[in-house]
Amino acid sequence: MTITNEGARAQIGVTGLAVMGSNIARNLARHGHTVALHNRSIAKTDALIAEHGGDGDFVRTETVEEFVGALQKPRRVLIMVKAGDPTDAVIEELAAAMEPGDIIIDGGNALYTDTIRREASLRERGLHFVGAGISGGEEGALNGPSIMPGGPKESYEALGPLLESIAAQVDGTPCCTHIGPDGSGHFVKMVHNGIEYADMQLIGEAYNLFRDALGYDADKIAEVFTEWNAGDLESYLVEITAEVLKQKDAKTGKALVDVIVDAAEQKGTGRWTVKSALDLGVPVTGIAEAVFARALSGSREQRRAAVGLASGQLADKPADAAQFTEDIRQALYASKVVAYAQGFDQIAAGSAEYDWDLHPADLATIWRGGCIIRARFLNRIKEAYDENPQLPSLILAPYFRDAIETAIDSWRRVVSTATLLGIPVPAFASSLSYYDALRAERLPAALTQGQRDFFGAHTYERTDAEGKFHTLWSGDRSEVQA
Numbered sequence: 106m107t108i109t110n111e112g113a114r115a116q117i118g119v120t121g122l123a124v125m126g127s128n129i130a131r132n133l134a135r136h137g138h139t140v141a142l143h144n145r146s147i148a149k150t151d152a153l154i155a156e157h158g159g160d161g162d163f164v165r166t167e168t169v170e171e172f173v174g175a176l177q178k179p180r181r182v183l184i185m186v187k188a189g190d191p192t193d194a195v196i197e198e199l200a201a202a203m204e205p206g207d208i209i210i211d212g213g214n215a216l217y218t219d220t221i222r223r224e225a226s227l228r229e230r231g232l233h234f235v236g237a238g239i240s241g242g243e244e245g246a247l248n249g250p251s252i253m254p255g256g257p258k259e260s261y262e263a264l265g266p267l268l269e270s271i272a273a274q275v276d277g278t279p280c281c282t283h284i285g286p287d288g289s290g291h292f293v294k295m296v297h298n299g300i301e302y303a304d305m306q307l308i309g310e311a312y313n314l315f316r317d318a319l320g321y322d323a324d325k326i327a328e329v330f331t332e333w334n335a336g337d338l339e340s341y342l343v344e345i346t347a348e349v350l351k352q353k354d355a356k357t358g359k360a361l362v363d364v365i366v367d368a369a370e371q372k373g374t375g376r377w378t379v380k381s382a383l384d385l386g387v388p389v390t391g392i393a394e395a396v397f398a399r400a401l402s403g404s405r406e407q408r409r410a411a412v413g414l415a416s417g418q419l420a421d422k423p424a425d426a427a428q429f430t431e432d433i434r435q436a437l438y439a440s441k442v443v444a445y446a447q448g449f450d451q452i453a454a455g456s457a458e459y460d461w462d463l464h465p466a467d468l469a470t471i472w473r474g475g476c477i478i479r480a481r482f483l484n485r486i487k488e489a490y491d492e493n494p495q496l497p498s499l500i501l502a503p504y505f506r507d508a509i510e511t512a513i514d515s516w517r518r519v520v521s522t523a524t525l526l527g528i529p530v531p532a533f534a535s536s537l538s539y540y541d542a543l544r545a546e547r548l549p550a551a552l553t554q555g556q557r558d559f560f561g562a563h564t565y566e567r568t569d570a571e572g573k574f575h576t577l578w579s580g581d582r583s584e585v586q587a
């Protein structure tokens with residue numbers, strides 16, 4: 106039933122009714138919540154009500170005042186507008202019309218530092234600001250996303266049950282939990298997206314190997330991914346990979362993937378993840394390679410100019426296709442573990458930096474369903490962190506340690522074969538190098554320290570004594586304690 110301009114009876118309001126906003130509003134209504142609707146242009150509000158009014162109880166509002174007036178107290182408003190300036194503009198308008206104790210939720214892909222700033226400024230005005238990461242795309246928004254709300258704990262008491270009711274559910278557990286203070290929800294969503302980039306790049310590299318090393322067509326590669334999706338690699342991204350590969354282009358009859366321009370775009374969350382990781386000093390090599398691979402793919406002119414550059418002597422294609430297929434599967438799994446391990450390291454570093462007290466097991470729990478990176482192996486990640494919340498790296502959890510031990514020979518074969526065939530595998534290769542570096546007893550960083558001391562007197566530590574030391578490089582080369 107749709108009622109216009111009734112009193113303050115809506116449990117929540119949604120402003121910004123593009124697809125994500127509309128779908129979340131519908132999801133809320135379908136779960137029995139009365140939802141006040143608002144959009145800059147009323148046409149979108151009317152279209153939503155005309156097409157989906159039957160989903161539940163909506164309150165149509167035109168002005169911000171009317172919108173805010175339609176809400177029960179404490180008022181809860183979910184903003185679903187473009188990240189950046191548009192979000193600030195909407196927050197300002199709402200805040201002016203709201204009262205202390207009311208809650209503004211930003212469900213967009215906001216930069217977490219913006220969320221920290223907005224939360225602090227609204228807190229001063231007595232308002233609660235919740236930066237909520239929402240993952241799952243349009244379909245997830247409608248049928249159950251994964252929701253990562255940050256912000257004041259008190260606000261979660263008023264908001265949590267409502268959000269949990271519309272989130273995806275896995276084994277009876279909602280894919281939504283209070284993440285932590287201020288920007289933590291958007292930070293966690295950002296890292297989620299970074300992992301999403303890495304995962305997509307790794308899948309892309311696997312696809313590339315099937316196409317260029319084994320000469321498989323899209324249909325055949327789709328079959329492999331479908332089969333993989335029945336095993337340890339079961340995940341949303343592997344599932345949709347098979348769907349995309351199977352799709353035929355109506356115009357040419359070819360596989361659609363073969364007529365799509367091979368230049369990947371990005372809205373920026375992967376890039377933010379890497380920037381933040383650089384600041385935090387966390388090596389998220391898989392994510393970084395994925396972001397750079399998109400950038401490289403988009404350098405169309407440079408690529409065109411470089412076609413025909415020397416490849417050198419290339420090796421023969423792998424003789425045993427079945428073995429190579431299994432090698433790729435193992436390499437994908439191991440590299441994926443590295444990508445998640447690095448992402449969780451970044452979350453731990455962010456948590457320490459901002460004093461957020463984030464719980465990795467909780468994040469693995471709410472990423473098991475609804476979101477883009479949902480995957481069977483998130484259950485394993487949850488178990489690993491449940492068992493040891495202080496795990497120094499996911500790679501060290503017994504389950505993943507064993508899985509990598511099983512995969513390692515395949516992983517090395519894939520990276521070396523790809524290199525000998527001249528096929529780029531930046532994420533597979535960097536993940537393997539990361540693993541090798543992590544397990545190395547000695548790294549070349551000792552030499553780096555020596556060089557830094559040589560040209561800049563930056564000092565070094567010794568393996569056999571406490572303190573900092575400097576060698577008098579341009580003097581008699583004796584060592585002094587710094």
Ligand code: 6PG
Nearest residue numbers: 240241242298371372373374477
């Ligand atoms: C999600 C997605 C979602 C969106 C990204 C895509 O979790 O639902 O990550 O946030 O699809 O914006 O990002 P790119 O355009 O940067 O690939």
